[in-house]
Amino acid sequence: MKKYTEDHEWVSVEGDTATIGITEHAAGQLGDVVFVELPAVGTKFKQKGEMAVVESVKAASDVYAPVSGEVVAVNQAIADDPAKVNADPEGASWFVKIKLSSRSELDRLMDEASYRKLIG
Amino acid sequence: MAMNAQGRPTRADAATAPGPTFTGNRALQIEESLIFEREFGGTGVDLPEPKAKDRLGSMKRQSPLNLPGLSEPEAMRHYVRLSQKNYAIDMGPFPLGSCTMKHNPRLNEKMARLPGFADIHPLQPQSTVQGALELVHELADWLLELTGMPAVAMSPKAGAHGELCGMMAIKAALDARGETGRTRVLAPESAHGTNPATAAQCGFSVDDIPADETGRVDLSALKAKLGPDVAAIMVTNPNTCGLFERDIRAIADAVHEAGGYFYCDGANFNAIAGKVRPGDLGVDAMHINLHKTFSTPHGGGGPGSGPVVLSAALAPFAPVPYVVKEEGRYQLVETRRAAREDGENMHGGRLTAFHGQMGMFVRALSYMLSHGGDGIRQAAEDAVLNANYVLARLKSEMTPAFPGHCMHEALFDDSFLKGTGVETIDFAKGMIDEGYHPMTMYFPLVVHGAMLIEPTESESKQELDLFCDALLSIARRANAGDASLKGAPYFAPRRRLDETAAARNPVLRWTPTASVRAAE
Numbered sequence: 177m178k179k180y181t182e183d184h185e186w187v188s189v190e191g192d193t194a195t196i197g198i199t200e201h202a203a204g205q206l207g208d209v210v211f212v213e214l215p216a217v218g219t220k221f222k223q224k225g226e227m228a229v230v231e232s233v234k235a236a237s238d239v240y241a242p243v244s245g246e247v248v249a250v251n252q253a254i255a256d257d258p259a260k261v262n263a264d265p266e267g268a269s270w271f272v273k274i275k276l277s278s279r280s281e282l283d284r285l286m287d288e289a290s291y292r293k294l295i296g
Numbered sequence: 297m298a299m300n301a302q303g304r305p306t307r308a309d310a311a312t313a314p315g316p317t318f319t320g321n322r323a324l325q326i327e328e329s330l331i332f333e334r335e336f337g338g339t340g341v342d343l344p345e346p347k348a349k350d351r352l353g354s355m356k357r358q359s360p361l362n363l364p365g366l367s368e369p370e371a372m373r374h375y376v377r378l379s380q381k382n383y384a385i386d387m388g389p390f391p392l393g394s395c396t397m398k399h400n401p402r403l404n405e406k407m408a409r410l411p412g413f414a415d416i417h418p419l420q421p422q423s424t425v426q427g428a429l430e431l432v433h434e435l436a437d438w439l440l441e442l443t444g445m446p447a448v449a450m451s452p453k454a455g456a457h458g459e460l461c462g463m464m465a466i467k468a469a470l471d472a473r474g475e476t477g478r479t480r481v482l483a484p485e486s487a488h489g490t491n492p493a494t495a496a497q498c499g500f501s502v503d504d505i506p507a508d509e510t511g512r513v514d515l516s517a518l519k520a521k522l523g524p525d526v527a528a529i530m531v532t533n534p535n536t537c538g539l540f541e542r543d544i545r546a547i548a549d550a551v552h553e554a555g556g557y558f559y560c561d562g563a564n565f566n567a568i569a570g571k572v573r574p575g576d577l578g579v580d581a582m583h584i585n586l587h588k589t590f591s592t593p594h595g596g597g598g599p600g601s602g603p604v605v606l607s608a609a610l611a612p613f614a615p616v617p618y619v620v621k622e623e624g625r626y627q628l629v630e631t632r633r634a635a636r637e638d639g640e641n642m643h644g645g646r647l648t649a650f651h652g653q654m655g656m657f658v659r660a661l662s663y664m665l666s667h668g669g670d671g672i673r674q675a676a677e678d679a680v681l682n683a684n685y686v687l688a689r690l691k692s693e694m695t696p697a698f699p700g701h702c703m704h705e706a707l708f709d710d711s712f713l714k715g716t717g718v719e720t721i722d723f724a725k726g727m728i729d730e731g732y733h734p735m736t737m738y739f740p741l742v743v744h745g746a747m748l749i750e751p752t753e754s755e756s757k758q759e760l761d762l763f764c765d766a767l768l769s770i771a772r773r774a775n776a777g778d779a780s781l782k783g784a785p786y787f788a789p790r791r792r793l794d795e796t797a798a799a800r801n802p803v804l805r806w807t808p809t810a811s812v813r814a815a816e
Contacts, residue, residue, distance in 0.1 A: 210799035233795045234738040236489075258800060 179242065179282055180291035186266055187242040187285065192276045194243055198230060201295045203265040206232040209258040214250040214272060221245065221274065223281050228271050230261065243281045245274035301765065325789060328377040332806045334364045381789045383733045384597070389755055389763050393705045393736035393748025394488070394536060395595065396566050396588035398679075403666055404591065404659035413658045418650040422628060428654065429626035433619045435661045439584060439603055442672070444575025447611035449604045450618065451652040455563055458583025458602030459494040459530075461615060461647055465581060465606060466528050466557045467498050468613040478527035478556065484513055486537055486740035488561055491530040500527055507742060511537040511698040511707075515546055522554035532561035533577070534568065536740040537698060538683065538705030538748070548578025557581065557610070565589045566752075567680055567704035570673030580607040586653075590660035601656035615647045678753035679704040682760060686751050689764040693771045697743040704752075710745025718774035718781050720745040725784035725792060726773070730766040 178188045184202035188195045203209065211231035221227050221241035228239040250272050254260045260269045276282075286294065300306040320327035350356060366374065383390070390397035408414060416425050436448045449465075452458040463481075470478050481495035484505045492502040503521060508514040513531065529551050533541045541547065548558045560574055560582040566589040574582050586601040587594035594600050606614055617630040632645060667675060680703050687696060687706035697707040710720045724734035724747075736748040751760060774781055783792060 208796035208800075210796060231799075233799055235741050237741075 177282070179285035179287060180294075181240065181242045181285055182294065183240050184295075185239060185242045187282070189276065189282065192279075193248065193273055194245065194276050195270045195273050196227070196239075196242060197270040198239060198261070198265055199291070199295075200265050203262050206230065206237065207234050208232055209261040211236075212255045212258050212261060212271070214252070214255050215247050217247050217250060219247045221247070223278075223284075231258075239271060241274070242285060243274070243276055243278070245277045247272050248275050249273040301762075324380075326377045326380075327789075328374065328381075330806060331364050331366070331374055334366060334370075334374075382596075385754075388731055388733070389751065389759060390733045391735045391749045391751055391763070392595075392733060393538070393707070393750040394563065394739065395736065396563075396585070396704075396750060396752060397595065397733075398566070398588075398591055398752040399754040400591055400593045400597065400659075401663060401666065404662040407662040408655045408658040410658075413654065416654075418654075422626070426626055429619050429628065431661055432651065432654075432657055433621060433626055435657050435664070436603070436619065438661065438664050439605060441669075442569055442573070443579075443582065443584070443605045444573030445579070445582070445605035446575075446608050447606040447614055449606065449614045449647075450657070451615060451646070451648045451650075452583065452602040452604055453648055453653055454587075454600030455561075455583055455585045455602045456490040456494060457600075457647065458585075458604045459490055459559070459561065460497060461602075461604045462559050462581030462583060462606070462610075463494050463498045463500075463528070463530075464615075465604075465610045465613040466559065467500075469557070469610055470527055472613070475555070478525055480523075480525045481528050481530060482518065482521055482526060483530040484532075484535065486511075486535060486742045487530060488532060488536060488563060491532075491559075491561055495528075495530065505529065505531075510700075511535070511539050511742075512541055513543065513547060515543045515550070518547060519550050522550060522556065524555065526551070526554055526556040528557040528559050528580075530559045530561060532564055533574075534564045534703035534705075536564075536748075537743070538702040538707050538750075539698060540568075540703055544577050552578065562605075563588060564704065567676055569676045570669060571676055574605070575607070579605075580610050581605070586656050586660040591663045592656040592659040599653055599656065601653035601660070603652070615645060617646070617651055675753045676704075679751075682751040682753060682755060683749070685757070685760055686749055686764060689761070690767060690771075693768055693775075694747075697746065705748055705750045707740075707743060708747040708749070709743050710747070712771060713745070713774055716774045716777065717779065720747055722781040722784060723747070723770055723774065726770040726781045727767070728785040729787045730770070732763065732766065 178186060180186050180199065184199045186197055186199050209230055209232050211229070213229040215221070215227055221244060223241060223244045225241045226238045227241040230237050230239055251270050254269050254271065263269065298306050385397050385399060412427055413431070416428055422429065432450055436450055439448050440446070449461055452461045470476070479500055480503055481500040482503050482505045483491045483495065484507060486507060495502050505521065506514045506517040512535065518529070529547070531541060531544070531547065533544055535541055551558050557580040558578055560577070560579040562574070562582040562584045565582075565584055569589055581604055583602040583604045586592050586603065587598070592598060592601060616632060617628045620627055620629055628651065664672065683702050683704050683706045687702050690706070690708070693712065694708045695712040697709045713719065713723065720737045724737050727734045736746075738746055739748060740746055751763070755763070770781070785791060
């Protein structure tokens with residue numbers, strides 16, 4: 177199941193693990209990403225909490241947690257080579273994996289059709 | 297022969313146009329290497345071998361110093377050539393929105409160079425610098441008069457430093473009230489980046505204030521976010537979209553009612569100085585960028601200076617030092633004083649080693665005295681008039697971000713470029729070829745492909761017309777499918793630089809191999 181936020185994060189859920197990244201639209205709007213800051217494994221976030229930072233030549237932007245939970249893995253590869261975010265934002269360039277603490281929060285997020293409508 | 301818009305021949309006929317020159321120089325544009333890339337060894341001065349006995353032991357230098365080997369005329373030429381590659385307000389309009397690049401009057405410079413101001417030392421006995429202290433005191437008086445506030449801290453050294461001072465005062469006031477649970481600061485999404493950074497530096501978390509469709513603070517959304525955990529709001533007025541926050545009094549009242557403080561970012565005070573007193577708007581703390589509103593040089597031309605005016609509630613938490621007049625003499629108060637008799641609520645400590653940016657104080661007061669109160673008001677009016685003139689001249693072919701009049705800045709989005717393949721950055725680079733410093737771009741972030749133009753009051757109608765015609769010509773080129781903008785600038789000393797590579801792989805220090813690495 178894949179869901180989207182108004183702040184252009186995507187979250188893909190398997191079991192109780194949620195994989196989170198920024199959408200292709202967001203990566204395109206940011207332009208060339210030059211810096212990514214990721215949280216430490218073990219950090220706990222509430223839904224909409226500031227989870228990571230992504231910076232391009234145009235702007236610096238927070239990445240918000242689409243759902244509450246604890247970080248179980250981070251994608252060090254995008255911190256080492258931020259260009260990867262532009263190359264495959266919704267695939268290999270995920271940001272963090274978190275252990276879901278409340279599945280019901282997913283209901284408040286958008287499905288793909290609603291997100292496509294949002295970005296026009 | 298091709299003629300430019302000013303009716304002068306601009307370039308040779310294509311048939312006879314030459315290729316690149318042998319030297320790389322283009323007439324007055326001289327190609328110049330870094331000073332470190334010059335030959336090393338003997339400088340223009342031959343220093344004798346020192347005769348003193350060497351006591352350095354193992355600390356003794358093992359190899360020569362490797363100073364660039366330049367004679368005096370070579371060194372002179374090097375720096376003059378570099379300076380000629382610079383764009384400056386003394387060369388042309390500098391429409392960098394939010395930065396207020398107004399003319400720096402030469403009278404200010406003359407005053408700042410008076411020996412009584414320029415040649416004094418901050419540790420000199422106070423009896424020998426009474427004139428300088430009087431100047432600081434008088435400047436403080438002007439700032440209090442213009443803002444309608446009861447107190448001012450003069451020592452902060454720039455806008456963001458002033459923000460830090462103001463937010464530290466707010467934190468201290470909350471601590472004194474025993475309200476340590478107020479941990480949240482609200483700031484609009486369009487805020488200057490320094491606002492959330494300052495709040496975070498002071499240990500607060502930052503929450504966005506939503507904007508309404510007119511680009512202003514959404515009052516009801518703000519009210520919904522207020523609560524017993526809110527320490528302060530940080531709002532710029534006029535805001536970073538160049539718009540006056542009409543609900544500012546209601547915003548201030550709502551925040552005060554909820555027990556928080558109102559920090560006003562004074563970066564745009566130049567649009568309202570002499571017209572509106574922030575003290576009347578319910579402001580608790582506001583920094584004043586002397587280097588914007590009061591014309592002192594900045595952006596590489598000089599240091600900033602950011603005095604902070606404070607409300608009665610925050611005044612007890614101002615930093616030292618400050619100047620007082622007692623028995624006809626000016627004195628610096630340099631130690632913390634108790635604000636209450638029980639010794640609690642001390643004045644803040646020092647924010648800087650000494651007393652602030654003395655040279656900027658002289659320039660700012662010189663500007664104030666030469667303009668007078670009515671002149672400062674007219675400068676604000678003219679800045680707003682100029683921005684609205686630019687908005688009116690450009691709005692038929694470029695797209696304003698918000699409807700209606702603006703204050704001192706005209707803000708456009710990039711929808712007029714949609715489908716052309718040209719983006720805001722290409723448009724900005726095209727401006728460089730036309731001889732202008734680009735406007736602020738991609739800020740504020742809430743506007744897509746933002747172009748923020750602040751002409752200031754310094755420009756004449758003739759200058760603004762040429763500027764607007766140049767921008768319209770770029771817009772027309774973009775809309776006519778002229779792909780050459782993607783490669784601009786063509787006539788600058790350097791062509792399009794790779795900003796992405798520079799950010800991803802910054803080479804900050806020259807080494808013999810750095811230039812090679814940077815090129816890779």
